[in-house]
Amino acid sequence: MLNKYPLWKTLMVLFIIAIGALYALPNIYGKDPAVQVSGLRGVEVNAAMLDSVKSDLTKENIKFSKITLEKGQILARFFDTGQQIHARDLLLSKYKKDYSIALNLTPATPAWLASIGGEPMKLGLDLSGGVSFLMEVNMKEAIAKAHQGMVGDFRNDLRNEKIRYRSVKEVSTLDNKNGVKIVFRKPEALTAAYSFLKKRYRDYLFVENDEQLSLLVNMTEQKLKETREYALQQNITIIRNRVNELGVAEPLVQRQGQKNIVIELPGVQDTAKAKEILNATATIEFKMVDQEGDLASAINGRVPASSQLLYDRKGKPTLVKKRVMLTGDHIIDANSGFDEYSRPQVNITLDSSGGSKFSNATKNNIGKLMATVFIEYKATDKKDAQGNLIFEKHEEVISAATIQARLGKKFRITGSDSAGEAHNLALLLRAGALIAPISIVEERTVGPTLGAENVQLGFQAIMMGFGLVVLFMLVYYRAFGLVANLALIGNLVLIVGIMSLIPGATLTLPGMAGIVLTVGMAVDANVLIFERIREEIREGKSIQQSIHQGYEAAMSTIFDANITTLIAALILFAVGAGPIKGFAITLSIGILTSMFTAVVGTRAIVNAVWGAKRLDKLSI
Amino acid sequence: MELFRLKNTVSFMRHQKAALVFSIFMMLTAAITLYIDKLNFGLDFTGGTLIEVGFEKAADLQKIRQVMNDNGYPDAVVQFYGSSRDVVIRLAQREGVKASMLGNKVLNTLKTGTGQSITMRRIEFVGSSVGDELKEQGGLAMLTALICILVYVAFRFEWRFALGSVIALFHDVILTVGLFSLLGLEFDLTVLAAILAVIGYSLNDTIVVSDRIRENFRKIRNKTSAEVIDISLTQTLSRTIITSLTTLLVLAALFLRGGELIHGFATALLFGVFVGTYSSVYVASSIALALGISREDLIPEVIEKEGADQDQMMP
Numbered sequence: 001m002l003n004k005y006p007l008w009k010t011l012m013v014l015f016i017i018a019i020g021a022l023y024a025l026p027n028i029y030g031k032d033p034a035v036q037v038s039g040l041r042g043v044e045v046n047a048a049m050l051d052s053v054k055s056d057l058t059k060e061n062i063k064f065s066k067i068t069l070e071k072g073q074i075l076a077r078f079f080d081t082g083q084q085i086h087a088r089d090l091l092l093s094k095y096k097k098d099y100s101i102a103l104n105l106t107p108a109t110p111a112w113l114a115s116i117g118g119e120p121m122k123l124g125l126d127l128s129g130g131v132s133f134l135m136e137v138n139m140k141e142a143i144a145k146a147h148q149g150m151v152g153d154f155r156n157d158l159r160n161e162k163i164r165y166r167s168v169k170e171v172s173t174l175d176n177k178n179g180v181k182i183v184f185r186k187p188e189a190l191t192a193a194y195s196f197l198k199k200r201y202r203d204y205l206f207v208e209n210d211e212q213l214s215l216l217v218n219m220t221e222q223k224l225k226e227t228r229e230y231a232l233q234q235n236i237t238i239i240r241n242r243v244n245e246l247g248v249a250e251p252l253v254q255r256q257g258q259k260n261i262v263i264e265l266p267g268v269q270d271t272a273k274a275k276e277i278l279n280a281t282a283t284i285e286f287k288m289v290d291q292e293g294d295l296a297s298a299i300n301g302r303v304p305a306s307s308q309l310l311y312d313r314k315g316k317p318t319l320v321k322k323r324v325m326l327t328g329d330h331i332i333d334a335n336s337g338f339d340e341y342s343r344p345q346v347n348i349t350l351d352s353s354g355g356s357k358f359s360n361a362t363k364n365n366i367g368k369l370m371a372t373v374f375i376e377y378k379a380t381d382k383k384d385a386q387g388n389l390i391f392e393k394h395e396e397v398i399s400a401a402t403i404q405a406r407l408g409k410k411f412r413i414t415g416s417d418s419a420g421e422a423h424n425l426a427l428l429l430r431a432g433a434l435i436a437p438i439s440i441v442e443e444r445t446v447g448p449t450l451g452a453e454n455v456q457l458g459f460q461a462i463m464m465g466f467g468l469v470v471l472f473m474l475v476y477y478r479a480f481g482l483v484a485n486l487a488l489i490g491n492l493v494l495i496v497g498i499m500s501l502i503p504g505a506t507l508t509l510p511g512m513a514g515i516v517l518t519v520g521m522a523v524d525a526n527v528l529i530f531e532r533i534r535e536e537i538r539e540g541k542s543i544q545q546s547i548h549q550g551y552e553a554a555m556s557t558i559f560d561a562n563i564t565t566l567i568a569a570l571i572l573f574a575v576g577a578g579p580i581k582g583f584a585i586t587l588s589i590g591i592l593t594s595m596f597t598a599v600v601g602t603r604a605i606v607n608a609v610w611g612a613k614r615l616d617k618l619s620i
Numbered sequence: 621m622e623l624f625r626l627k628n629t630v631s632f633m634r635h636q637k638a639a640l641v642f643s644i645f646m647m648l649t650a651a652i653t654l655y656i657d658k659l660n661f662g663l664d665f666t667g668g669t670l671i672e673v674g675f676e677k678a679a680d681l682q683k684i685r686q687v688m689n690d691n692g693y694p695d696a697v698v699q700f701y702g703s704s705r706d707v708v709i710r711l712a713q714r715e716g717v718k719a720s721m722l723g724n725k726v727l728n729t730l731k732t733g734t735g736q737s738i739t740m741r742r743i744e745f746v747g748s749s750v751g752d753e754l755k756e757q758g759g760l761a762m763l764t765a766l767i768c769i770l771v772y773v774a775f776r777f778e779w780r781f782a783l784g785s786v787i788a789l790f791h792d793v794i795l796t797v798g799l800f801s802l803l804g805l806e807f808d809l810t811v812l813a814a815i816l817a818v819i820g821y822s823l824n825d826t827i828v829v830s831d832r833i834r835e836n837f838r839k840i841r842n843k844t845s846a847e848v849i850d851i852s853l854t855q856t857l858s859r860t861i862i863t864s865l866t867t868l869l870v871l872a873a874l875f876l877r878g879g880e881l882i883h884g885f886a887t888a889l890l891f892g893v894f895v896g897t898y899s900s901v902y903v904a905s906s907i908a909l910a911l912g913i914s915r916e917d918l919i920p921e922v923i924e925k926e927g928a929d930q931d932q933m934m935p
Binding site: 126134136440441442443444445446447449450453454457458460461464465466468469472473475476477478509510513516517519520521523524527528531534535553556557560561562563564565566567568569571572574575580583584587 | 773817863865870877
């Protein structure tokens with residue numbers, strides 16, 4: 001019999017729509033004002049904390065609707081924003097030091113729905129309000145750092161192997177591929193060094209030059225990639241920590257492409273503070289103070305060749321040896337505390353390779369002064385030939401302390417004037433662990449009023465577009481128009497359901513435009529089918545034959561037409577950023593769901609209502 | 621209801637030459653405006669800072685310009701945005717000043733300068749390196765889209781159709797971009813997205829038509845290529861118009877209700893859908909015809925067996 005779906009097929013359509021509706025459901029519940037408490041700097045939020053927060057709120061007579069401990073943070077929901085603000089201020093005054101306390105709007109999804117993974121769509125910043133940053137990691141600097149490390153390693157190795165060399169330094173080659181060049185005095189030394197280093201470092205490429213008696217060392221492509229990747233990952237980790245200190249609910253820190261990091265801070269209005277914290281990129285270097293050199297003549301311009309003149313924050317000059325004993329990227333942790341005489345101190349932990357390096361470097365320098373140099377890269381607005389931002393280097397001595405003993409993986413710096421100063425030093429040291437400087441290259445702030453307005457506008461546009469199309473289809477195709485409209489509703493439900501279900505998908509204003517566009521284009525499949533059915537009827541085929549033929553003949557056209565639009569949407573997804581990605585997402589989802597609802601969905605209804613019957617007329 | 625019940629075949633291809641002249645003229649105009657006026661690139665591409673502020677009462681642009689000028693921003697471009705209480709201020713990249721801090725500074729300047737209470741609606745800062753990258757990526761995206769589509773259509777149909785549809789797409793893109801140049805409308809990322817959507821839409825249309833042409837070449841045997849194309853276009857005409865209509869309906873909703881941020885997007889699509897519909901009829905099919913599309917190109921070669929077309933006598 002023509003035009004009859006097996007029962008399972010009809011049930012499958014219903015089932016898919018039902019699942020879509022189920023996951024779209026959380027979007028119709030509103031949001032509760034809430035306060036979110038999470039630990040800072042490794043402080044854990046536990047059941048005891050939950051109890052003390054509860055008792056604090058009860059004591060102050062602040063009514064909460066629900067308070068829970070989930071995913072390592074406390075979430076207290078309130079009935080209105082007044083109580084929410086009140087609670088935030090109360091908690092802030094008590095727990096500010098170790099906890100981040102943030103205002104939040106938590107979806108009021110019923111528990112049963114949340115337990116099966118139901119949650120509302122995530123709104124993009126253009127709809128929720130907030131600030132987003134795009135930060136660029138200075139890869140040139142990351143590579144240069146790696147080269148400096150290589151220089152140090154080669155020097156050590158050659159010295160240990162008793163191979164005499166003239167110089168080891170970073171060079172820039174003609175083809176813009178920088179590397180490290182080792183120059184020797186004798187050809188034998190070159191050969192010996194070549195065979196030794198080549199065996200030891202498999203990630204590097206070695207090129208001998210017999211005439212110059214030199215060895216040029218480059219990183220392999222693989223190693224370069226790893227270095228860049230490491231710089232990016234480390235920046236992401238550090239930015240995550242910094243963002244946590246800002247006290248923002250649901251921040252997003254994510255890599256984008258080869259050298260960029262996207263940071264989204266929903267609800268943040270004070271961008272200046274956020275920027276200061278994010279922008280304070282820095283590195284640390286430990287160097288010996290040059291105590292033999294004459295400070296006075298250095299100030300007058302006669303600086304010894306192996307030293308440099310640096311200043312501290314107060315402008316006090318110090319003559320520091322150029323040789324770097326250790327760089328900040330070996331620092332794992334730094335925090336402030338008090339020693340046994342309750343004097344402020346900073347405790348520093350290094351990684352194991354840093355520990356052994358440091359131990360070697362300090363063993364012959366006991367009793368001498370060591371300087372900790374803080375190096376900041378501040379982005380200027382100038383660019384180099386490749387269009388990358390130029391960074392300016394600011395060096396500052398943040399501490400000069402006497403080495404009391406051979407230092408290893410763990411050591412401490414004492415002598416800070418106050419606990420606050422020690423705390424700052426620890427903060428700086430931690431920040432200094434960054435190996436490559438970053439800078440903000442893009443920033444978008446959307447105020448809360450504009451965000452709310454955008455939601456409203458987008459919603460209105462969808463409803464208006466939807467209404468117009470539904471009306472048109474009903475007038476033009478009558479009963480079949482109704483079927484197409486049902487499919488259109490199913491399509492909207494599926495889009496919303498899938499958008500809510502995919503973890504990374506956020507709804508943006510262009511995304512809403514994508515939904516509107518989908519509504520207009522989704523009926524195309526139905527128009528194609530219906531026009532074909534009309535044609536077949538006109539040609540004198542039987543009604544059932546016409547319905548069957550209409551669907552069959554239109555199928556490949558619909559498929560081809562949608563695939564090509566999908567290609568465009570996917571390219572947009574790959575290239576676009578932020579809001580534009582949102583458009584590509586809704587458009588892609590819309591194309592896929594519309595193929596399902598407009599072809600399979602309408603066929604199920606048409607078959608159920610008109611299929612397998614003797615019909616003389618069709619309301620189309 | 622039926623709007624287009626056409627008894628006779630419309631001879632679209634008779635106007636092929638006129639359409640060709642028209643299309644070339646339009647494309648040339650677009651190219652010339654693009655050459656002379658360039659594109660009014662938005663912040664996404666140029667880099668710089670944009671600040672949108674909301675005022676309580678209707679804002680006095682003259683006053684704001686004065687305030688900006690007095691405080692060392694003589695290059696500030698001050699405009700209304702959507703309503704008279706909504707003002708957008710654009711600043712170019714500046715040397716020396718930390719560009720990422722500029723937005724907050726200007727906001728404070730305006731607060732003290734105008735003496736009105738204002739709300740920050742939006743601040744955008746884009747570094748110029750990002751802008752250049754985006755321009756490059758945007759162009760690349762369009763090119764990639766066109767090539768992917770060319771390959772897909774060539775694979776599914778035939779190279780003449782593929783070339784025809786890609787030229788049609790190019791036609792749509794250049795006319796839409798030309799419109800933005802001619803009217804001096806801002807060309808930002810959302811507009812780029814809209815143009816890619818136009819590519820998708822226009823192709824949709826072209827494919828529906830090409831599909832029917834292919835089908836008819838198989839069915840109809842004793843007509844010329846031009847006639848077959850005319851028949852196919854006539855048959856798909858009502859679908860073409862209805863789909864364009866529903867799409868234009870939703871775009872009108874977007875244009876009227878979507879707000880200022882979406883305006884450029886809606887404009888590009890409204891125009892693009894219009895042009896795309898025209899181009900699928902006149903550009904894509906015309907070119908396929910001009911390239912000499914014929915039955916043989918679209919029908920899989922079947923080696924007919926002797927007597928296969930005669931009735932079989934079976935015992």
